[in-house]
Amino acid sequence: MEELSFAVDCNGGDYAPLEIVRGGILASRELGYKIFLVGRREEIRSILEKSGELGNPLLEIVDAPDNVGMDEPPSAVLKRKSSSLYVCGKLVREGKAQGLISAGNTGAVLAVGKFVVGAEEEVERPAIAVALPNPKGKTVLIDVGANVDSKPRHLLQFAVIGHTYAQEILGVENPKVGLLSIGEEEGKGNELVRETYPLLKQSKLNFLGNAEGRDIYAGTFDVIVCDGFVGNVILKASESLGLAVVQMIKVEIKRSLLAKLGAFLLLPALNRFKKKADFTEYGGIPLLGAKKPVIITHGRANAKAIRNAVKVAADFLVQDFNSKLVKNIRELIPEEVRV
Amino acid sequence: MEELSFAVDCNGGDYAPLEIVRGGILASRELGYKIFLVGRREEIRSILEKSGELGNPLLEIVDAPDNVGMDEPPSAVLKRKSSSLYVCGKLVREGKAQGLISAGNTGAVLAVGKFVVGAEEEVERPAIAVALPNPKGKTVLIDVGANVDSKPRHLLQFAVIGHTYAQEILGVENPKVGLLSIGEEEGKGNELVRETYPLLKQSKLNFLGNAEGRDIYAGTFDVIVCDGFVGNVILKASESLGLAVVQMIKVEIKRSLLAKLGAFLLLPALNRFKKKADFTEYGGIPLLGAKKPVIITHGRANAKAIRNAVKVAADFLVQDFNSKLVKNIRELIPEEVRV
Numbered sequence: 001m002e003e004l005s006f007a008v009d010c011n012g013g014d015y016a017p018l019e020i021v022r023g024g025i026l027a028s029r030e031l032g033y034k035i036f037l038v039g040r041r042e043e044i045r046s047i048l049e050k051s052g053e054l055g056n057p058l059l060e061i062v063d064a065p066d067n068v069g070m071d072e073p074p075s076a077v078l079k080r081k082s083s084s085l086y087v088c089g090k091l092v093r094e095g096k097a098q099g100l101i102s103a104g105n106t107g108a109v110l111a112v113g114k115f116v117v118g119a120e121e122e123v124e125r126p127a128i129a130v131a132l133p134n135p136k137g138k139t140v141l142i143d144v145g146a147n148v149d150s151k152p153r154h155l156l157q158f159a160v161i162g163h164t165y166a167q168e169i170l171g172v173e174n175p176k177v178g179l180l181s182i183g184e185e186e187g188k189g190n191e192l193v194r195e196t197y198p199l200l201k202q203s204k205l206n207f208l209g210n211a212e213g214r215d216i217y218a219g220t221f222d223v224i225v226c227d228g229f230v231g232n233v234i235l236k237a238s239e240s241l242g243l244a245v246v247q248m249i250k251v252e253i254k255r256s257l258l259a260k261l262g263a264f265l266l267l268p269a270l271n272r273f274k275k276k277a278d279f280t281e282y283g284g285i286p287l288l289g290a291k292k293p294v295i296i297t298h299g300r301a302n303a304k305a306i307r308n309a310v311k312v313a314a315d316f317l318v319q320d321f322n323s324k325l326v327k328n329i330r331e332l333i334p335e336e337v338r339v
Numbered sequence: 340m341e342e343l344s345f346a347v348d349c350n351g352g353d354y355a356p357l358e359i360v361r362g363g364i365l366a367s368r369e370l371g372y373k374i375f376l377v378g379r380r381e382e383i384r385s386i387l388e389k390s391g392e393l394g395n396p397l398l399e400i401v402d403a404p405d406n407v408g409m410d411e412p413p414s415a416v417l418k419r420k421s422s423s424l425y426v427c428g429k430l431v432r433e434g435k436a437q438g439l440i441s442a443g444n445t446g447a448v449l450a451v452g453k454f455v456v457g458a459e460e461e462v463e464r465p466a467i468a469v470a471l472p473n474p475k476g477k478t479v480l481i482d483v484g485a486n487v488d489s490k491p492r493h494l495l496q497f498a499v500i501g502h503t504y505a506q507e508i509l510g511v512e513n514p515k516v517g518l519l520s521i522g523e524e525e526g527k528g529n530e531l532v533r534e535t536y537p538l539l540k541q542s543k544l545n546f547l548g549n550a551e552g553r554d555i556y557a558g559t560f561d562v563i564v565c566d567g568f569v570g571n572v573i574l575k576a577s578e579s580l581g582l583a584v585v586q587m588i589k590v591e592i593k594r595s596l597l598a599k600l601g602a603f604l605l606l607p608a609l610n611r612f613k614k615k616a617d618f619t620e621y622g623g624i625p626l627l628g629a630k631k632p633v634i635i636t637h638g639r640a641n642a643k644a645i646r647n648a649v650k651v652a653a654d655f656l657v658q659d660f661n662s663k664l665v666k667n668i669r670e671l672i673p674e675e676v677r678v
Binding site: 073107133134149182185187190216217218227232235236237238239240245247251261 | 410412446474484487519522526528551555556569572573577590601
C-alpha cells in the first residue's frame with residue numbers, strides 16, 4: 001500500500017492546538033504515517049520547534065486560521081472555507097490525505113464528512129457506530145447521531161454498516177443484529193421500527209428481531225440498530241450515568257474511613273475497568289460509510305487519543321473496509337428494498 | 340377523607356401470588372387501607388390462612404382466575420375480562436377501589452390504565468414518569484413508555500404532567516423543564532422536537548430549552564420531556580448499564596485479593612448507594628394522568644415493594660394530585676395550543 005497520510009484538525013478540541021499537534025507527532029513517530037497538521041501555522045510551528053520536530057519529514061503544516069466553535073451550528077463549517085475542519089475535508093476530497101481526524105464540533109465534523117468528503121458508493125447516509133462494552137464483549141450501537149428522522153431503508157443500511165463494522169473491525173463472525181424497540185415481538189415499537197422490521201427480516205443479515213434498551217449492555221446482540229436521535233441520547237445518557245454513579249459512590253465513601261481504605265485497595269481493579277469502558281482509549285468514533293475515514297474524537301482528546309484516532313483511520317484503509325461495505329450492501333440487501 | 344381501598348393484582352409478577360399477597364397484608368397492617376386481593380381465590384385464601392390473616396377485615400379476596408402473561412400482547416387484557424388485571428381495573432372504574440397496583444405485564448397494566456380506568460379530564464394521553472437519581476437530587480423523565488409516536492401537543496402535556504409530579508410529589512418549586520434533544524440550541528433535534536420547542540416556549544412552564552442525554556443524570560433539569568419510545572429505551576439501557584458495570588467491576592475484583600478486601604470494606608457504602616438508586620425502593624411507577632392511581636411495580640416486586648406501591652397510590656390521592664394536574668393543564672398551556 002502507498003504511504004498513508006492523514007489530515008489532523010489542530011484547531012478543534014479542548015486541548016487544541018498543543019495536545020493535537022503532539023498527537024500528530026506521536027502518529028508520525030510511532031505509526032510512520034504522513035500527517036497534515038491543519039491549523040494556525042505559527043502556533044503549530046512553535047509547538048513543533050519546542051518539541052524538536054521541525055525537521056520531521058512526515059509532518060506538514062497546512063495553514064487554516066479559522067475554527068468552527070463548539071457552540072456554532074454545524075452547517076456553518078460548509079461556508080467557512082478557511083476553517084481547519086473544512087481544509088481537512090478538502091485535503092481528503094482532493095486525495096492528498098486519505099482520512100481526517102478532529103476533536104472539534106461533532107456536528108461540524110459530520111457535516112464535512114457527509115458533504116465535503118462525501119458518501120461511499122451505495123451508501124445513502126453515513127452513520128456513526130460505537131462499540132459499547134458488555135460483560136461478554138462489545139455491542140455496536142448504530143446510528144448514534146449522524147442522522148435524525150431516519151426512514152426504514154436508512155435503518156436497513158445502518159444494519160449492514162454495523163454488521164460490516166462488527167465483522168471486519170471487531171472480528172465478530174456472523175454478527176447477531178437487533179432492531180432497537182420497546183418490546184421483543186414483531187409489531188412492538190413506533191412506526192419507524194414496525195416498518196423497518198420486515199425489511200430486516202427480508203435481508204440476508206443474521207437478524208434476531210427486536211432488541212430492548214436492556215440488551216444494549218447485556219451482550220445479547222452484536223449490532224443494535226436505531227435512529228441517530230435515539231442512539232445519541234442513549235450514548236450521552238450512558239456517559240452521564242457513569243459519571244453520576246461514580247460521584248454518588250464517592251459521596252457514600254466519604255462517610256466512612258473503612259470504606260475509604262476499601263476504595264484505595266480497589267483502585268487498581270477500578271482503573272482496569274475504567275480503561276475498558278473509556279471511549280478515548282479507542283481513539284475515536286468513525287463516520288462509517290464516508291468515502292474515506294472521518295474520525296471524531298472526544299472534545300477532551302489528548303495526544304494519545306489523537307494518535308489512536310489516526311490508527312483507527314489507518315485500520316479502516318488497511319482492512320479495505322469500504323469495499324467490504326459496498327459488497328455487503330449489494331449482497332445482503334434484497335434488490336427490491338435497495339435505494 | 341373516606342377510607343381508601345386499593346386493588347392489588349395477585350396473579351402478576353415473578354413472585355406472585357405469595358409476595359403480592361404478603362404485600363397486601365403489609366399495606367393493610369401498616370397503612371390501614373382496605374386491600375382487594377384480586378386473583379385465584381383458593382391460592383390467596385391459603386396464603387392468608389398460613390399468615391393468620393383470614394380474619395383481617397381490611398382484606399377482601401376477589402376471584403379472578405385468569406392472568407395475562409408477560410409474553411402476551413398488552414391489548415389481550417382488554418378481552419380477558421376474568422384476568423386479575425382487568426378485574427382490578429373494573430373495581431377502580433366502578434369506584435369500589437381508588438387505585439390499582441400490579442407487578443404484571445407492564446403493557447397490559449398501561450392498557451387497563453388507559454382504557455379501563457381511563458384518562459383524567461383535560462389529559463389526552465396519560466404518561467409514565469420516573470424520578471432518576473443524580474448527585475443533586477432527582478430528575479423526572481417523562482414519558483418512559485406509555486406512548487410512542489407522540490405529537491408535539493402530547494409532549495407539551497407530558498411536560499405539564501412532569502412539572503406537576505416534580506412539584507407536588509417531589510416537592511420541587513418551579514421545576515426546570517427541558518426538552519430532550521441532541522443539541523442545546525433551538526432548532527436542534529428531530530422533527531418532533533423542533534415542533535415541540537415553540538409550544539413549550541409559549542407555555543407558562545419554567546422551560547429552559549433543550550436538554551441533552553448527558554443532562555439526564557447530571558441534575559441540570561428537574562423535568563426532561565421525551566417521547567415514550569425514547570424514554571423507555573433510555574430507562575432500560577440505564578438499568579442494564581448499571582448491571583453491566585457491577586458485573587465488570589466484579590470480574591476485575593476477582594483478579595486480586597487486595598481488591599477483594601477493598602470491596603468488602605466498601606460494602607456498606609455501596610449498599611447505601613444501591614438503596615438510593617434502587618427503583619423498587621420507591622415502590623412503583625405511576626401512570627400519571629389516569630383518573631385514579633395506577634401503579635406499575637417491577638416484575639421482581641416483593642412484599643415490601645407492593646406495600647410501598649400502595650403507599651405511592653395513596654399519596655397521589657391524599658395530595659389530590661389530579662385536581663392540581665387539571666388546574667396546571669388549564670393554566671400553564673395557552674388556549675391556542677390546547678387539545
